Structures are given as C-alpha cells and as structure tokens.
Amino acid sequence: MVDDATRAFGEKQRYAFNKLQKRLRRQVGEAIADYRMIEDGDKVMVCLSGGKDSHTLLDILLSLQRNAPVRFDLVAVNLDQKQPGFPAHVLPEYLSRRGVPFSIIEQDTYSIVKRVVPEGKTTCGLCSRLRRGVLYRYASEHGITKIALGHHRDDILETFFLNLFYGGTLKAMPPKLLSDDGRHIVIRPLAYCKEQDIERYARIRGFPIIPCNLCGSQENLQRQAMKAMLQAWEKAHPGRLETIFTALQNVAPSQLADRNLFDFIHLERRRVPAGSCAEPPAPEADRLAL
Numbered sequence: 460m461v462d463d464a465t466r467a468f469g470e471k472q473r474y475a476f477n478k479l480q481k482r483l484r485r486q487v488g489e490a491i492a493d494y495r496m497i498e499d500g501d502k503v504m505v506c507l508s509g510g511k512d513s514h515t516l517l518d519i520l521l522s523l524q525r526n527a528p529v530r531f532d533l534v535a536v537n538l539d540q541k542q543p544g545f546p547a548h549v550l551p552e553y554l555s556r557r558g559v560p561f562s563i564i565e566q567d568t569y570s571i572v573k574r575v576v577p578e579g580k581t582t583c584g585l586c587s588r589l590r591r592g593v594l595y596r597y598a599s600e601h602g603i604t605k606i607a608l609g610h611h612r613d614d615i616l617e618t619f620f621l622n623l624f625y626g627g628t629l630k631a632m633p634p635k636l637l638s639d640d641g642r643h644i645v646i647r648p649l650a651y652c653k654e655q656d657i658e659r660y661a662r663i664r665g666f667p668i669i670p671c672n673l674c675g676s677q678e679n680l681q682r683q684a685m686k687a688m689l690q691a692w693e694k695a696h697p698g699r700l701e702t703i704f705t706a707l708q709n710v711a712p713s714q715l716a717d718r719n720l721f722d723f724i725h726l727e728r729r730r731v732p733a734g735s736c737a738e739p740p741a742p743e744a745d746r747l748a749l
Contacts, residue, residue, distance in 0.1 A: 476663050479656060479659060479660055479663075480522075480660065482656065483515070483519055483652055483656060483657070483660060484519055484522060484523060486649075486651040486652050487519045487520070487523065487648045487649060487651070487652065488523060489651060490634055490647075490648050490649070490650045490651045491523075491646075491648055493634075494634045494635040494646070494650075495635075496605065496607075496634070496635055496646040496648060497527075497529065497531050497605060497646070497648075498529060498531075499529040499530055499531070500529075500530065500531065500604075501529075501531040501532070501604045501605050502531070502532045502534070502601075502602055502603050502604050502605070503520070503531055503532065503533050503534070503603070503604070503605045503606075503607050503646075504534055504536050504594075504597070504598055504601075504603040504605070504606050504607065505517045505520060505533060505534070505535045505536070505607045506536055506537075506538075506594060506606065506607065506608055506609070507535045507536065507537045507550060507554075507561075508537070508538075508609070508669070508671070509537065509549065509550055509667070509668065509669030510609070510668060510669065510671055511657055511658055511661035511666065511668060512609035512610070512611060512614075512649065512654075512657055513608075513609035514661055514664075514666035514667075514668070515609070515649070515652075515657045515660050515661050515664075515666075516607060516608075516609040516648060516649055517533070517535055517559070518660075518664060518666075519648070519649075520533055520607065520648065521533065521557075521559065532560075533559070533560070534560045534561060534562065534601075534603075535550075535554055535559050535560070535561040535562075536561065536562050536563075536564065536594065536597060537550050537561070537562075537563050537564070538564045538566060538568075538590055538593055538594060539563055539564065539565045539566070540566060540567065540568045540569045540590065541565070541566075541567040541568070541569045541570065542569045543569075545669070546669060547563075549667045549669060550563070550667070550669070551563060552667075553666075553667050562597070562601075564593060564594075564597055566589075566593050568589040568590060568593070571589060572589065594606065595638065595640075595642070595643055598643055599642065599643075603643075604644065605644050605645075605646050606643055606644065606645045606646070607645075607646050607647075607648060608645060608646070608647050609647075609649055610632050610647045610649065610650070611647075611649040611650070611652045611653065611654050611657055612649070612650060612651060612652055612653055612654070612700070612704055613653065613654040613686070613689065613700070614632060614654075615631045615632045615634075615647075615650060615704070615707070616631070616685075616689055616700060616703060616704060617682055617685040617686055617689065618630075618631045618632050619631035619703075619707065620685045620688070620689070621681055621682060621685055624681075624685075625681060629715070629717075631707060632647060632650075633647075634646065634647050634648075634650040635647070653700075
C-alpha cells in the first residue's frame with residue numbers, strides 16, 4: 460500500500476511538474492504570438508538533435524498544436540551526420556511510439572569536417588554550416604514553411620555577450636529570422652524559456668537524450684565562459700538575466716552610435732528653433748529616422 464506521506468510527495472511532484480509545463484507552454488505561446496512565428500497552414504520542421512532543448516521544443520509544440528487557434532503541421536527532422544557511436548535507432552523508435560511524423564536525413568558531414576578542420580581546432584563552425592545547408596535543402600524539397608530550432612533564452616544571451624566581447628557587434632540570436640538566401644523562415648519558440656526550466660522538464664519527461672559530444676569536439680570555451688559568467692550574475696543578482704533579455708527587446712538606436720542604424724548626420728534638420736513653441740519630435744521618431 461502507498462502510505463499518506465508517499466502519496467503526498469507524489470502529488471507535490473505532479474503539482475510542480477504541471478506548474479512547470481504550464482509556464483513553458485505559456486512562454487512558448489507568447490513568443491509565437493509576439494513574433495508571429497506560426498500561422499494558419501504552416502508546415503513546421505522541428506530540428507530534433509536528440510538533446511534536451513529540441514526534445515522539449517517538439518513536446519511543447521505538440522501540446523500547443525492540439526489547442527492552437529490556427530492549424531499547422533509538425534514534422535520532426537533529425538540529421539544523422541554519421542558520427543561514430545551515434546545511436547541511430549533511438550529517435551526513430553521514440554518518434555514512432557509517439558506517432559510523430561518524422562524524417563531521418565543521413566549525410567556524412569562528420570568525415571568532411573574531420574578532413575577539413577586541422578587537428579585540435581574546433582569543428583563546430585563548419586559542422587553547423589554543413590548541417591544548416593542540409594536542413595535548408597530538405598525544407599525546400601518538402602514544402603516546409605517554418606524551421607524551428609531549440610535555442611532558448613540563455614543561448615540568446617550567451618551569443619549576445621560572445622558577439623559583444625569577441626566580435627565587436629551588438630547582435631544575438633533573433634527569435635525569428637529570414638535565411639541569408641531569403642528562402643527560409645527560422646523560428647526559435649523557446650526564446651523566452653530558461654535553460655534551467657528546460658533541463659528540469661526534460662529530466663521529468665524522461666526524453667531519450669543523445670549526447671552532443673559524439674564528434675569528440677570540445678564545446679566552445681568562450682561560450683562556456685559566457686555561460687559561467689551569466690550563471691554567476693544570476694546567482695548574485697536574481698532577475699538580472701531577465702532584465703538583460705528585456706533590454707534586447709527595447710533597443711533605442713538614437714542612444715547608441717551606429718551611423719547606419721540612425722541618422723545622426725541630419726539631426727540639425729529636426730532641431731526646434733530657439734524661442735519656438737513647437738514640441739520636440741517624439742522619441743519614436745528618433746527610432747524611425749531612417
């Protein structure tokens with residue numbers, strides 16, 4: 460028999476999980492609505508690597524699909540890059556059990572990366588470009604209208620500081636973007652979700668996680684440093700990461716220094732003459748000067 464203490468513990472765990480699931484569903488729904496990520500009739504390709512993020516993305520989208528105000532189709536796509544030790548059976552078995560439409564693309568990009576990248580150098584850059592090319596080609600050939608990636612809020616913040624500290628640019632990962640060739644819309648429905656919540660959700664759901672280090676390449680040390688820095692900030696100052704992410708959504712071009720983004724040269728044309736009763740331009744006008 461199950462005693463009262465065990466039953467109470469189980470109920471408490473279920474309550475905590477339901478609360479977590481509702482929060483993730485709400486955040487994903489808000490991101491989709493805010494950036495109009497998914498529209499009626501879309502065919503959404505969920506890029507499923509087998510990691511916690513893409514598993515959670517697929518799971519939440521499947522949940523939202525059942526009650527969404529618009530009709531859209533989902534297909535899970537995994538790229539088997541022929542890395543040694545890759546458990547090719549795991550995802551097909553999992554997706555078949557769940558009744559999720561899926562495709563497995565077999566493309567030996569691993570050998571290409573190993574042949575081109577010198578020993579000891581990071582393979583991540585070339586690997587990601589090759590992977591992106593394969594997935595874009597699949598999307599074009601199968602009528603995919605949106606490509607969904609599993610990047611979350613912490614990924615976006617880490618990328619922002621990587622570009623700030625090492626690239627000299629103010630840019631991150633946008634929740635929605637048009638590919639360089641202008642043919643594909645890429646969306647990140649987990650943009651508002653914390654990695655900590657995703658880790659917990661994936662653990663409770665028991666997803667069949669495939670490790671991301673099969674290629675033998677070490678994760679970018681600079682990104683690891685950014686992750687450690689952000690975690691330390693959040694620990695010392697709870698809520699700081701939320702504030703930084705909010706800042707990415709409240710950009711004031713006239714208060715920065717990018718001449719291509721704001722017309723500093725012709726500000727004199729908009730200056731109010733001395734003694735005039737005219738009101739100064741609204742702040743919004745500054746943002747739309749170009």
